[in-house]
Amino acid sequence: MNTSPVSYHDDEFRIALDSTSPHRVVPDTGSAEAVLDIGCGAGQTLVTLGNHKRRVGVDVDIEALRFGLHRTTTEGIRVAAAQGEHLPFAESTFDFVYSRVALPYMDIPAALSEMHRVLRPRGRLWLTLHTIDIPATQFRRGNLKGRIYALYTILNGAWFHISGRTFPFVRGLCESIQTERGMRVALGRAGFSKIEFCQTSRHFAVTAER
Numbered sequence: 001m002n003t004s005p006v007s008y009h010d011d012e013f014r015i016a017l018d019s020t021s022p023h024r025v026v027p028d029t030g031s032a033e034a035v036l037d038i039g040c041g042a043g044q045t046l047v048t049l050g051n052h053k054r055r056v057g058v059d060v061d062i063e064a065l066r067f068g069l070h071r072t073t074t075e076g077i078r079v080a081a082a083q084g085e086h087l088p089f090a091e092s093t094f095d096f097v098y099s100r101v102a103l104p105y106m107d108i109p110a111a112l113s114e115m116h117r118v119l120r121p122r123g124r125l126w127l128t129l130h131t132i133d134i135p136a137t138q139f140r141r142g143n144l145k146g147r148i149y150a151l152y153t154i155l156n157g158a159w160f161h162i163s164g165r166t167f168p169f170v171r172g173l174c175e176s177i178q179t180e181r182g183m184r185v186a187l188g189r190a191g192f193s194k195i196e197f198c199q200t201s202r203h204f205a206v207t208a209e210r
Helices: 005-017 062-071 108-118 133-141 144-163 180-190
Strands: 034-038 054-059 077-081 094-100 119-129 193-199 204-209
Touching: 005 062, 034 108, 054 062, 062 077, 094 108, 108 119, 108 180, 133 144, 144 180, 180 193, 180 204
Parallel strands: 034 054, 034 094, 054 077, 094 119
Antiparallel strands: 119 204, 193 204
């Protein structure tokens, strides 16, 4: 099995561009003109959006960003190396902000605060998140180190469920699972309203409005 970064990103592009793939999860950006993808990877989701939109992506993985720039010839996409907790954009810049399973690895309250800041009034937020199934599978199938980390993720998720906050038990690592209760608390605290949840094939999604 080829698990190289190039193979992974190629697979992600193939899934994103195949509208029949059961693994394809793409946000409906509607009439939004300025769209931000946080944790964009190689930009595979951005290329599926209309060319008339202003499309911007950020990620901490510089190699993924470079791969995306060489992988697609689609114009109108800008990317930057940045953390979701520290977005390099002015207030009220975007109509639509989304993040596909990147938020679970961030300091969630800090990232949501930044998402709220860069959204315009009535701007929309779309997130896909981790359920307990993912670390539970890692715990069952992993080695000792993998099981310890999976347990850490679950415990951090339990704290998030209670408080709407994550805690970096290990320096620099905030990974957690998310629950509806925890997300409602965290989103409300960040200033979002009209919070709704829906289930996808592998994750669950939440939408909200600034």
